[in-house]
Amino acid sequence: MLTILIFFYLTITVWALASIIFHGSRPSRSVSWVLAVLLFPFLGPLLYYLFGVNRRKFKFYKLKGNLKRRLYDEMYKESRIHEYRNALETQGRLAKMLKNSSGFFPDVGNKVEVLHAGIETFERIFEALEDAKEFIHVQYYIFEEGKLQDRFHQIFKKKIQEGVEVRMMYDSLGSRSFKGKLKKRFRKIGVSTYPMMPLRIGNFMYTLNYRNHRKIIVVDGKVGFVGGMNVSDKYIKSISELGVWEDIHLRLEGPAVSSLHKIFIKDYHFASRKKVLLTPKYLPKLKEVGNSVVQIIASGPDSNQPDILHQYVAMINLAEKSISIANPYFIPGPVVLNALKIAALGGTDIRLLFPRNSDSFLAKYSMYANFEDLLAVGIKIYMRTDFSHSKMIVVDRKIASVGSGNFDYRSFEHNFESNAIIYDAGVAHQISEEFDKECEEAYPLVYEEFKNRARVQKFKEGLAKFFSPLL
Template sequence: MFNILLFIYAIITLWALFSVIMYGTRPTKSLSWVLIIVIFPFGGALLYYLFGVNRRKFKFFRLKRSQKRKLYDIENKEAIDAEFEFESMQSRKLSKLILNNTYLYVKHGNKVDVLNTGKDTFDAIFNAIEKAKDFIHVQYYIFEKGELQDKFYEIFKKKIEEGVEIRMIYDSFGSVSFRGKLKKRFRDIGVKTNPMMPLRFGSLLFTLNYRNHRKIIIIDGKIGFTGGFNVSDKYIQSTSDLGIWEDLHVKLEGPVVNSLHRIFIKDYHFASKEPLLLTSKYLPNHKNTGTSAVQIVASGPDSNQPAIMQQYIAMINLAESSIFIANPYFIPGSAVILALIIAAQSGIEVTLIVPKKGDSILVTYSMLSNFEELLAVGINIYERDGFSHSKVIVIDEKIASIGSGNFDHRSFELNFEINAVIYDKNIAKQIIVESENKCSKASKLSYESFKNRSKSQKFLEGLAKFFIPLL
């Protein structure tokens, strides 16, 4: 029996190692998987098969619907009368990169409201939904049972009775509890609900690792919301020892709402198989409602380029005086780490703010493993007592990005993500002022004391690095 198990183990391990060598995307990531496969018999190979296989290299990931997703943006490009041109070379370069990656233009004349708390965010969302006349489109990674979900239900029921169309898509993994009676009660009142990449037998192994992490709400094609908040009561009340989760969201009004809506329309079409909603009813003409230039960045495993990662690296490289980053999952990989080190050594003030205590021990130690080399070049790192779920980067107090994209492998390569890049110094300064207030209450790490941390902590950080491909 032992010999049979040994033979099976050898076959499985050799297959996994062969797959890593043949289809691995990066040497560092491949090496991590090799170590996981070797160190953890059977379990390592299983983890690799579930989370590590680069399925885009395989025929079953090049199915017809996957190809249709990749062609969607080319076949349904945004129509634009006159492309907005920046005076700043910095903004021109960034916006051109995003356009080439996403086929989404910079839109001028938008009104942007930055929402800093769960209460402010959901009050704004519910107030806007209450005023809907034609349709409400909702997309979330997590749509969780609780007070907020009940509030959505109550308003949806009222709006459907008024003749308003409601469509909702959700990630089947993040919203795993939204099924059975919970989902049925929304469908029973007329909400068209569809999961993204449903967890079904036969396709589970091919889709489990690719999640839709986007958060989007569109009301009548006139108002849009996006950012980091999910529908979960942890954002409005303390449900664990992490306290009330903090995050950032934006309310958008103006021409950029159509760009945001196009991402929802694409996802809804492939989740529901219903016809595309590319009509003037859903993508109306917009008058300028404000003074902000905004551009939407969307990326996913069907993108030709890792648009979110390239956006972050471009912003770091284009910074001239300052870089501010707030992110709860700062595990970016060597390219971003090197870009930050180069920026700091070029005299740019770099500030990173992260939670002192995260929602995952593995993530916490993985983040800490990068801090010593960042502190060594003068990067300011602050640890906050409360758990901040914000995904923000601001450069030169001029350009800000708020969205769903984390600084990790999953957001860069595996998840469907969305960010709003705001080319407006007033909005950027507003975010910086709020962030500086938070930094004043946070603990600033010292290079001298951090490098002398215990050997046991260093060991745990090193061990955690092996699992970065899973995060």
């Protein structure tokens, strides 16, 4: 028995080490996995198999479902190429790079409304749902039991009785409590509900590490919402020591809603195995209603490139005067860190705004581990006393990005994400003014003081930093 156990241990360990060597995506990440495999017998290789395997080269990308996602891209060719190309030329290299990377052209003629507080955001969402005439499409990472979920149910029931189609997708891990009676409650009133990447026997090993982190609502193909806010009562009341969560969200009208809707349609096609949405009815021709140019970015493990990473690095490199970043999980890796340092040394004013406390020990101290190097090159870091879940970046107060993508490896490589890039100085200035206000209310880190922080904190940072490539 012992001989069999030793043979099994050696086999899985050698397999894991060989896989890391041949298919590792980053040296620092590979080293962390090698140490994990060697230090934790059996558990290390299992964790690597679940969370470390580069499935861009493995079975995940051969699944029929994923092939269907790619076939979908061939079914929806852009029909307004001339208009799109004009917008592409006026917005410069960033828009071209994002189009070539993510596939979406910039859309002209949009109206963008910036939303900050949870109560304000959900009031605008519920108003849009109440006005629905044909269909409501909802997609969330977390769809949690509580007052907000009850309100969605109430509106859905009313609209379905009026003949409105309601479809909803949720992440099976993020919304793990949405099952049994809760799910039946929504299906009973006629809501078409589907989990993204369900955790089932047979696909568990291939889907656990790939989550749909998107937050999207589309009403009648004309009004859209995108950002970082989930359906959870923590956005409207204090239910933990972190207090009421803050976040930034966008309400969109105009042609960009079609780009946003295509993300939902593609995911729904993948999750439901139904072609019901692959008709022109769900992508009506939209008139220009505003002055904002908006480009939607979709990224995921089925993307050919890490589009969210490319977007953030390109925006940092584009900046001439200023960069403002707010994010709750700032663990970006050397590419983004070096881009920020280069920009700061070149004279760009960079301000980073983070929550002092976090819902994750590893995330919190992995973030802190990068602060000393950033402060040393003149980057300003502000710490909020409340918890902000916002994911935004503004460069030169001219271009802004709001969405679901964090500055971490998970958002860059593992999660399905969606961001909106707004090429509008007015909107960017509005977001920047709120950012400025939040920085004034936060406390700034001082390089000399932070450098002399307690050894206990440095130890926590070092420990968290060791595992940060695995996040």
